Amino acid sequence: MADSLLRRIASGDAAATRDTIERYGGLVWSLARRFSSSESDAEDAVQEIFLDVWKSAGRFDPSVASELTFVAMIARRRLIDRRRRAARRPESELPQDREIAQETDSRPAGEISEEAARAQKALAMLSPEQQRVLRLSIMHGYSHEGIARITGLPLGTVKTHARRGLIRIREILESWKVSSPAAAPR
Amino acid sequence: MNADFSNPSAHPGDPGAERLLDLLADRAATGLNGPDEAEMWALLEQHPDLSVESFDRAAAAAAEALRPVNDPPLPAALRARLERGAAAWGAMTLPEPKPAVVGRIGPGSGAASALAPSRRPAILPWTIAACAALAAGILLIRPPQPATPGGLSVQPVSLVEQRRKMMDRPDAIVVPWSIGKPDALCETAATGDVVWCSKEQRGFMRFKGLKVNDPREVQYQLWIFCTNQEERFPVNGGIFDIDAATGEVLVEIRPSIHVVNPTLFAITVEKPGGVWVSSRERLPLVAPVKKG
Numbered sequence: 001m002a003d004s005l006l007r008r009i010a011s012g013d014a015a016a017t018r019d020t021i022e023r024y025g026g027l028v029w030s031l032a033r034r035f036s037s038s039e040s041d042a043e044d045a046v047q048e049i050f051l052d053v054w055k056s057a058g059r060f061d062p063s064v065a066s067e068l069t070f071v072a073m074i075a076r077r078r079l080i081d082r083r084r085r086a087a088r089r090p091e092s093e094l095p096q097d098r099e100i101a102q103e104t105d106s107r108p109a110g111e112i113s114e115e116a117a118r119a120q121k122a123l124a125m126l127s128p129e130q131q132r133v134l135r136l137s138i139m140h141g142y143s144h145e146g147i148a149r150i151t152g153l154p155l156g157t158v159k160t161h162a163r164r165g166l167i168r169i170r171e172i173l174e175s176w177k178v179s180s181p182a183a184a185p186r
Numbered sequence: 187m188n189a190d191f192s193n194p195s196a197h198p199g200d201p202g203a204e205r206l207l208d209l210l211a212d213r214a215a216t217g218l219n220g221p222d223e224a225e226m227w228a229l230l231e232q233h234p235d236l237s238v239e240s241f242d243r244a245a246a247a248a249a250e251a252l253r254p255v256n257d258p259p260l261p262a263a264l265r266a267r268l269e270r271g272a273a274a275w276g277a278m279t280l281p282e283p284k285p286a287v288v289g290r291i292g293p294g295s296g297a298a299s300a301l302a303p304s305r306r307p308a309i310l311p312w313t314i315a316a317c318a319a320l321a322a323g324i325l326l327i328r329p330p331q332p333a334t335p336g337g338l339s340v341q342p343v344s345l346v347e348q349r350r351k352m353m354d355r356p357d358a359i360v361v362p363w364s365i366g367k368p369d370a371l372c373e374t375a376a377t378g379d380v381v382w383c384s385k386e387q388r389g390f391m392r393f394k395g396l397k398v399n400d401p402r403e404v405q406y407q408l409w410i411f412c413t414n415q416e417e418r419f420p421v422n423g424g425i426f427d428i429d430a431a432t433g434e435v436l437v438e439i440r441p442s443i444h445v446v447n448p449t450l451f452a453i454t455v456e457k458p459g460g461v462w463v464s465s466r467e468r469l470p471l472v473a474p475v476k477k478g
Contacts, residue, residue: 018272021260031253137216169244
């Protein structure tokens with residue numbers, strides 16, 4: 001298990017701050033550019049996210065989530081807030097479905113956190129249609145209406161897929177935590 | 187094998203719980219509007235077995251799992267900027283001036299604080315950095331914040347100066363506080379004002395005469411009434427404490443929900459951690475915005 005950079009930052013280790021960029025920069029950039037309307041917007045978001053990460057280092061609790069998931073949580077929350085503040089940018093500005101369709105090869109389990117590997121297994125149990133809806137929702141931040149427009153699915157189906165998929169992933173992660181507390185990231 | 191997730195089994199026959207699950211999932215995926223967020227928190231009070239944190243964690247884990255292998259790396263120029271910011275952050279050894287800071291809700295911290303053990307509203311994605319002034323004046327330092335879109339600034343910034351600059355903006359409004367309902371925590375001669383800039387979605391509250399509260403018993407909470415929210419669901423501006431016995435207190439406002447045409451700022455006194463829907467029984471200060 002990698003050292004906790006966030007714990008090092010919280011204890012005043014200045015070098016760890018820079019190390020977070022190396023370790024989590026790819027993940028944060030990946031999320032930011034999908035949620036953002038332009039590259040410059042994504043770059044601003046990444047900078048805000050890293051400041052959030054550094055400021056929040058003292059709150060990291062490895063018994064609750066892995067560091068990678070903690071950083072992803074901060075990133076996603078910041079990106080959702082930015083998008084809502086940006087006052088409804090047209091979703092036509094978001095990446096096209098053709099682009100999204102190519103996003104099929106996920107990372108091997110060894111390269112992601114234990115929670116993400118569990119989530120990956122849960123996702124694999126979903127139909128391709130459900131997976132597509134979840135990808136548009138979670139990775140790109142599309143609204144239900146936007147997903148319905150892109151996919152041609154009825155709005156009610158989109159809502160069901162997005163909600164039930166995430167609810168299921170959450171159930172699997174929670175049951176894993178309860179049944180295997182020792183497996184929780186350290 | 188495809189799973190059928192159309193019927194969550196954890197709360198069969200409980201429409202409130204099923205609605206709450208939907209709201210929690212929507213919030214974690216793409217965020218909620220104000221009324222839905224208020225509804226979610228009201229339902230959470232009735233279903234303490236569910237939590238915002240677990241859904242944020244699930245969404246984060248799913249995002250990590252869905253990230254494609256062929257994603258482009260962090261651009262070199264951005265990486266260089268981040269590294270400069272990291273170096274500045276690491277070099278900054280100034281401790282937070284404890285006497286000046288009386289309360290804070292982490293900026294954009296729904297995720298950041300979602301790992302905290304408590305379900306207090308204080309850990310929601312609202313931002314208030316509250317700074318108290320000492321007798322010499324209203325000084326105020328807040329932790330490093332991103333200053334400009336183009337770069338990282340990690341220097342402590344004076345809130346007094348920022349407030350002054352905001353007051354110079356033609357689109358900023360300045361609204362004085364007036365007594366709402368007489369309250370033991372508020373002197374009858376309490377004064378102060380709100381400076382608000384809708385374009386920046388940010389503002390400052392200045393108080394004199396709002397008394398020191400014991401955060402174990404009660405906390406102050408800001409509400410912003412605006413034209414994009416129903417009157418019964420004003421924007422929840424977050425909680426703060428007053429721990430400076432003398433002088434003025436300056437509190438930064440950074441609501442996470444977009445505020446359109448604010449009509450009233452109000453301070454209520456609530457239980458520790460704040461509330462999602464206020465009874466408005468203790469309403470020491472209000473700042474109505476005059477039209478036109």
